[in-house]
Amino acid sequence: MQALHLRDARFRYKGSTAWALDGVSLDVEKGEFVTILGANGSGKSTICLMSNGLVPHALPGDLEGTAEVFGLDVRSHPVTELATKVGIIFQEPESQLFCMSVEEEVAFGPENLAVPSDEIRERVEWALELVGMEGYNDRSPFSLSGGQKQRVAIAAALSMRPDMLVLDEPAYALDPVGRVELYQVLKGLKEHHGMTVLLAECDSEEAAKYSDKVALMKDGRVISYGKPRDVLGDPERLRALGVTPPQVSEVSALLKERLEGADFSFISVDEAERAINEKFTNRKRGREQ
């Protein structure tokens, strides 16, 4: 049983003639960190919204093919039920926090699920600690920075004890520091708590660094799906799809082009360091001999 299992899934929003998803097959295994990359309108948001049933329950339309979350068909299970399996975080930090304090925000989900209040308090503390926001219980969400808001949104999803987190361009409105903090939290959740993470992004910088797998989307289809280094190697292709390539991969492409014998293909700084070191120490040694 996969966390997310889409097989030839097609979806068309009510009142629209175009298919937002046009035959998508995608499997996300439990415990994986998967990033979906694509331009606006490529269908990545629709996959996110489908993962907890908002599509097709809150945003209706025609759904064809298989769409299962932890073995549950999204058509026959309401959002309130899928919400306990999948926590979703939206792009806009300000408009998904609606309570007057951080504590109420994080408690809101379990309250709706009628969890006893003592346990809710434990869950609130637990979730806030996981996202590094402990001690902010009484603060108003309005007073937080963008990055802090997104982390509270994650905590608010975590308090319902989901098995998967789905984030739709969560770092869109964040400054660089906020981005780093956000991804560190997600990395920790995956590594230490076995959380399945599904991200939609249009910038592949972090995807290259943190993902187990990357899916590239175009016009409602997944056009390639695999390990980051297999998918993200070609900056030109990414740019053509409306995706910002990882900065180092551009360096790699430049070196390949300008430096004789440099057959580089790295997508992260660590990889680059290793590859370049190897190359140049080898050369040096070669010359010395």
Place this chain on the structure above:
Amino acid sequence: MTGFIDLYTEAGTFLHRTDPRVKIVAVATLSLLALIMSNLVNLLVLAAVMVVLILFGRASFKKTMLAFSYVFRVMALIVVLWPLFNPGGTPVLFDLWPIKITEPGILAGIATAVRIFCLAAAWYLLMFTTSQRDLVRGLVKMGLRFDFGLSLAMSLRFLPTFSAIVESIKEAQRARGLELDKGNFRKRAKDYVAVLVPTVITALKMADTLSLALQSRAYGARADRTYVRELKMRAGDYVALFIAVAVFAIPATVKYIFSVPL
């Protein structure tokens, strides 16, 4: 008027600790008390008690002055206008047709102004010492439906957000040459529309996301939903409630049963 105002000041006084429900009841009883009294001396005593209570509440000076500045203006106007429109009784102090001013008119005007002070102060006691969060909690505990209370809480939560949006759009439109404070009726109305259209569109988009966020957090999953914090009436709250009710009940009895004018 720019920016967002919340009259609440955080502190740990007994007024802050009192259950919001008791304070809501106290606003009602104190207001009713002010409304059934018409004797200037009685009203002044009540006003003095209110001032002492407000001082106990340790509201910030700036907020207190801001709140009272409106009320003082209304009071000043009442003191001036009341005698002009109510020239009954004797002694007559000034009589030059059509203006006639009498001593009872002046006293009644002052009494009305003091009554307004008392009414305003009763609400300040609540607003200065109760956070919006507790206010909504209190209302829900007093019988407001959960979903209505949630909507109310959300609207208060988004007040500063929308004030900021209005301000930023106002600035942006001003940079494009819009002058909100100039021009005739029609032009000004048009300028305000130019500020409000983008504001409302932003807000309606936020409402869409909010609705999705509510569902994603299992809103409405169960009828027997729990609450992370419960308001609990403590012994002190019951004492305060008793006093709040007695403060109105006793004078009301004196006035309406024993027919003693207050």
Place this chain on the structure above:
Amino acid sequence: MASVSMESQTPQNPMGATPAKFVSPRTVALYAVLTALTTAVTMTLAIPLPTRGYFNIGDAMVFFSAFTFGWRAGMICGGIGSAAADLLLGFGFFAPITLVAKGSEGLVAGLLGPAYRGTTRMKILGIWAGGSCMVTTYFVGEWILFGFGNAALELPLNVGQVLFGGLIGLALSQAISRYRNQRPKTT
């Protein structure tokens, strides 16, 4: 006072219990946003005046809510949003009167405005009738609380405010309905 019981034994499965009969999340969110907008606009877009403090265009939001989302939204969001502005600005004692004045304004405008397919003529009728409710309520309320003099002085200001707000609300509701018709229905 009774405390809510929390001894439910199956907290994990939402399907195991009866779902709550709450208003839809869409309504909760929309009403919250309209209420907050009314309060924010009343408080921020205001022209200071010597008499009662401020001449505001909050009525524009009351009429907009009523014309666009119906009498219920007009009444609830207009009434509560405007009353909240009174409370937060330090006019708490006036909030109950505002609740009735603006609530009835939104109710009446929301009943008349969208009728007969919501023509501009019907909306103007709605502004006139709703505005009359607001002006009358304030006049009576102020007469009782402040005396005839204050009420009489306020009357023309309230009339001016309702006309100005009505004009803006009308233009706003037409601009937004145009936008809502254009907007593609996908996310």
